[in-house]
Amino acid sequence: MLNTTTGQVLINAVLPEHLRDYSRVLDKKGIDALTEQLADEKNPELYRKVMHALYSVGHMSAQSGGASFSLYDLRTPVGTKVALDKLKDQVTAVTESDTLTPDQREAAVVKLVGGQASKIEQQLYDEALKSGNAFAQQVHSGSRGKKGDLRSLLVGDLLVSDHKDRIIPMPITNSYSQGVDPAQFWAGAYGARRGTIATKFQTSQAGFLAKQLSQAAHTQVVTSEDCETSRGIPVPADDPDNIGTVLSATAGGLPAGTVLGPREIRKLKGKTISVRSPLTCEANDGVCGRCAGIREKGGFPEVGDNIGITAAQSLSERLSQTQLSKKHSAGRADYAEEAQGVQGFDLINQMVQVPKAFREAATIARTDGTVKSVSEAPQGGQFVVVGDEQHYIPPKFKVFVKPGDRVDAGDVISEGLPNPMELVKYRGIGAGRLEFTNLFRDAFRKQGMPANRRNIELVARGLINHVRVTDLDGPNNTLPDDIVEYTSIERNYRPRYGHRKGMPKISVGNYLERPVNQYSIGTRVTKRVAKDLENAGIIEVSYHKDPPPFVPQMVRAMETLTMSPDFQQRMAGSYLQKGLLESVHRGRSSQISGPSYIPGLMRGKGFGDKLKTHGVY
Ligand SMILES: [Zn+2]
Numbered sequence: 001m002l003n004t005t006t007g008q009v010l011i012n013a014v015l016p017e018h019l020r021d022y023s024r025v026l027d028k029k030g031i032d033a034l035t036e037q038l039a040d041e042k043n044p045e046l047y048r049k050v051m052h053a054l055y056s057v058g059h060m061s062a063q064s065g066g067a068s069f070s071l072y073d074l075r076t077p078v079g080t081k082v083a084l085d086k087l088k089d090q091v092t093a094v095t096e097s098d099t100l101t102p103d104q105r106e107a108a109v110v111k112l113v114g115g116q117a118s119k120i121e122q123q124l125y126d127e128a129l130k131s132g133n134a135f136a137q138q139v140h141s142g143s144r145g146k147k148g149d150l151r152s153l154l155v156g157d158l159l160v161s162d163h164k165d166r167i168i169p170m171p172i173t174n175s176y177s178q179g180v181d182p183a184q185f186w187a188g189a190y191g192a193r194r195g196t197i198a199t200k201f202q203t204s205q206a207g208f209l210a211k212q213l214s215q216a217a218h219t220q221v222v223t224s225e226d227c228e229t230s231r232g233i234p235v236p237a238d239d240p241d242n243i244g245t246v247l248s249a250t251a252g253g254l255p256a257g258t259v260l261g262p263r264e265i266r267k268l269k270g271k272t273i274s275v276r277s278p279l280t281c282e283a284n285d286g287v288c289g290r291c292a293g294i295r296e297k298g299g300f301p302e303v304g305d306n307i308g309i310t311a312a313q314s315l316s317e318r319l320s321q322t323q324l325s326k327k328h329s330a331g332r333a334d335y336a337e338e339a340q341g342v343q344g345f346d347l348i349n350q351m352v353q354v355p356k357a358f359r360e361a362a363t364i365a366r367t368d369g370t371v372k373s374v375s376e377a378p379q380g381g382q383f384v385v386v387g388d389e390q391h392y393i394p395p396k397f398k399v400f401v402k403p404g405d406r407v408d409a410g411d412v413i414s415e416g417l418p419n420p421m422e423l424v425k426y427r428g429i430g431a432g433r434l435e436f437t438n439l440f441r442d443a444f445r446k447q448g449m450p451a452n453r454r455n456i457e458l459v460a461r462g463l464i465n466h467v468r469v470t471d472l473d474g475p476n477n478t479l480p481d482d483i484v485e486y487t488s489i490e491r492n493y494r495p496r497y498g499h500r501k502g503m504p505k506i507s508v509g510n511y512l513e514r515p516v517n518q519y520s521i522g523t524r525v526t527k528r529v530a531k532d533l534e535n536a537g538i539i540e541v542s543y544h545k546d547p548p549p550f551v552p553q554m555v556r557a558m559e560t561l562t563m564s565p566d567f568q569q570r571m572a573g574s575y576l577q578k579g580l581l582e583s584v585h586r587g588r589s590s591q592i593s594g595p596s597y598i599p600g601l602m603r604g605k606g607f608g609d610k611l612k613t614h615g616v617y
Pocket residue numbers: 226227228229280281282283287288289290291292
């Protein structure tokens with residue numbers, strides 16, 4: 001006997017026989033999985049037919065059965081009501097307490113209600129779903145609304161934040177269906193106002209970020225099929241983002257040059273492998289197809305594809321969406337989120353804009369040496385002395401090191417968010433880019449957003465690509481303090497007089513004279529770098545005892561265009577006057593056939609028409 005529901009029978013009747021399942025839950029995820037299965041059938045006609053039939057089933061049942069709710073669905077479930085009443089009593093106890101100052105009282109209320117909010121929300125959802133509440137079922141299906149919306153509807157917003165993300169210490173314990181009192185109404189109005197403001201500002205913020213990412217990555221055009229580099233970056237083999245990349249070194253019996261698919265990845269499981277990456281591509285301009293790897297549509301990208309822009313767009317698209325979700329939460333505050341500090345959009349924005357005051361920055365060792373002491377600082381927090389340098393760690397962060405530990409400059413020695421600018425400064429362009437890629441992806445993942453590592457690699461290559469010249473003997477046509485693009489230096493760099501070659505182990509304490517794997521020219525070889533290179537099977541590196549005549553420098557995404565050697569590219573960025581004057585002083589030219597679309601676009605737009613009519617060219 002078949003034990004099922006009418007709905008299941010109706011839906012299964014339109015499915016092909018082998019896909020029928022009378023106990024399948026068709027929420028949003030279930031429908032996604034089902035349509036994916038259908039698409040896998042490789043029968044477009046069947047797919048079209050089934051989808052159309054499903055649509056008709058939906059139509060028919062909406063007309064005959066209807067999707068409706070009654071007043072009963074607006075009642076707060078009993079169990080939740082008990083929990084809510086208990087919370088209200090606790091809030092009253094705090095607000096009437098004589099021993100607290102007003103500030104302490106507010107903080108206590110926020111902490112109390114904030115701590116309970118998600119618990120009550122979950123209880124409500126479970127209870128309402130069990131009792132067949134129409135709204136809860138709608139949330140469960142994933143079609144519309146979230147648990148938080150159910151909370152507002154049946155319990156109350158509990159806490160809202162204002163336009164500056166400060167939580168208002170006035171808990172809203174009445175639901176929209178019950179109606180709120182004037183004080184709660186005003187508090188709620190702040191939340192609504194925040195929602196309105198979010199629509200205005202957060203879309204533009206997300207748009208601005210998208211623009212910056214595109215500016216930084218826009219020269220990452222595919223310029224050749226294969227740059228034939230042997231360099232790669234170390235990655236764990238089971239990272240699903242490896243699918244479509246090319247092995248740069250033999251691993252687990254697979255030769256270098258193997259394109260990784262799901263089968264290869266299963267075979268290499270548990271190993272650290274070295275794969276080709278935009279970070280280590282040695283193409284003259286832009287990137288090569290092999291280092292970029294197989295793209296979404298299948299196959300290596302073609303010469304001329306602007307994969308940098310695509311990458312920047314696919315990353316910023318996700319970000320815009322999370323920014324917009326704030327608008328839909330109508331200012332409801334999530335206490336847990338507040339406690340975690342800078343994250344999500346703000347963190348990603350911070351990583352790209354690299355402000356002078358990096359919020360919640362982790363402390364990074366500024367020098368090599370042994371940790372001499374870890375002591376309490378008089379202002380709170382702790383001092384960590386490495387060699388002769390004293391590092392300060394703010395009170396809320398844990399210290400990762402203890403006296404006697406050996407650290408290298410660039411090591412993260414406390415909790416917090418590592419500032420990419422500092423990582424690049426101490427660890428070099430190459431290692432900094434890789435670290436940036438990982439941090440950036442983590443920031444996305446924590447928000448529940450998937451972000452393909454290879455897209456981030458493309459952005460990282462464009463973004464972290466500058467060095468500051470430190471010596472008169474610097475690269476051609478540069479003066480000390482000039483900021484120039486690293487890729488052009490790498491391309492033209494000739495190893496200096498006095499460089500040596502040897503095993504990575506021997507080169508510790510020296511500076512790399514040739515780039516190797518993810519490490520760029522000028523990277524100071526530490527024990528860890530040497531070990532990393534040995535693990536990757538590198539037997540010989542080229543090094544010099546002196547640092548090269550430039551130091552790595554991370555510039556803000558906004559400024560990448562203004563540092564371009566091509567004067568027309570600069571015109572698409574900011575600080576136009578400065579850029580134009582500097583270009584005139586240095587006699588900078590422009591390259592219409594280069595990887596940037598900007599000079600070509602300007603030419604097409606008729607830039608310089610005036611000059612032509614005056615016979616200048
Ligand atoms: Zn390449």
